[in-house]
Amino acid sequence: MSSRPRALVTGAGIRLGRAMAVALAQDGFDLVLHYRSSQNQVQVTAQMCAAHGASSQIVQGDLSQVEACCSVALTAGAVDVLVNSAALYEAVPIQDITPQQWEQMLAVNTRAPFFLTQALLPGLRASKRPGGGCVVMLGDIGGQRPSPGFTHYSVSKAGVLMLTEALALELAPTVRVNAINPGTVLAPEGLSEKVLTKLRGSIPARRFGSPDDIVGALRYLVNAQYVTGQSINVDGGRSVGGPMEAG
Numbered sequence: 001m002s003s004r005p006r007a008l009v010t011g012a013g014i015r016l017g018r019a020m021a022v023a024l025a026q027d028g029f030d031l032v033l034h035y036r037s038s039q040n041q042v043q044v045t046a047q048m049c050a051a052h053g054a055s056s057q058i059v060q061g062d063l064s065q066v067e068a069c070c071s072v073a074l075t076a077g078a079v080d081v082l083v084n085s086a087a088l089y090e091a092v093p094i095q096d097i098t099p100q101q102w103e104q105m106l107a108v109n110t111r112a113p114f115f116l117t118q119a120l121l122p123g124l125r126a127s128k129r130p131g132g133g134c135v136v137m138l139g140d141i142g143g144q145r146p147s148p149g150f151t152h153y154s155v156s157k158a159g160v161l162m163l164t165e166a167l168a169l170e171l172a173p174t175v176r177v178n179a180i181n182p183g184t185v186l187a188p189e190g191l192s193e194k195v196l197t198k199l200r201g202s203i204p205a206r207r208f209g210s211p212d213d214i215v216g217a218l219r220y221l222v223n224a225q226y227v228t229g230q231s232i233n234v235d236g237g238r239s240v241g242g243p244m245e246a247g
Contacts, residue, residue, distance in 0.1 A: 004030045004054070005129055006079045010063065010072075010116070011086030013038030015186060016138065018045045019211035020083055020218050025054035027219065032057045032076040034086065063112035064088075064104055070119050078123030081134045081222055084113035088156075091149045102152050109156035113137055114163055117177075125174045131225030135171075136218060137164050137179035139231055141239040144181070157181075161231050168229030176228035178221045183235025185209035205236030 011017035012033035046056035061068035124133030143157030
């Protein structure tokens with residue numbers, strides 16, 4: 001049996017989920033890679049992890065369903081680190097948001113991280129890693145300062161930030177819970193160069209972020225034994241740099 005620590009990363013098939021899973025593989029973790037519909041992509045993630053000596057277990061589940069959260073946790077078994085990366089993101093004018101869209105957004109972004117953490121508690125509490133078990137949430141600066149057109153998304157991410165604090169308080173001292181709040185990491189798709197230029201200019205760092213920026217925060221939080229209940233903005237100063245534009 002492997003002596004390597006284990007981490008579950010949700011939404012591990014694409015984008016930030018993949019980057020964080022591969023980073024954990026580089027750092028000596030075996031992985032449980034969750035996906036909903038990106039089956040081919042998560043296989044690529046597994047191959048990338050294997051290149052760093054990590055074994056990968058792949059598990060599918062629609063995290064908008066509580067039963068799927070419990071099933072994913074049961075399949076994963078004991079893990080030392082949980083990274084709640086899977087998320088739903090969409091822009092809908094407030095007058096057009098339907099009850100179904102509202103429920104789906106909060107189910108995936110806010111409810112699923114809670115029930116995954118709850119179901120994985122025995123393994124997290126039993127972790128032998130320095131500092132104990134570790135949960136990392138993927139929040140968003142939109143959970144602190146909303147953008148027009150993203151009401152249900154912003155509310156769901158505000159819930160993630162409160163969930164981070166509540167879980168950190170209740171699960172201490174055996175499990176640490178923190179959040180990463182990305183700003184504009186990876187340029188939004190479908191925007192014109194004119195809009196992208198304006199958006200980039202509104203960021204104090206004058207650039208968009210990269211997956212490496214998020215990975216750096218993840219590595220810090222996974223190993224920061226005396227840090228819990230905190231949310232780190234990784235946004236180039238955008239959250240303090242003027243009006244929030246979509247993106």
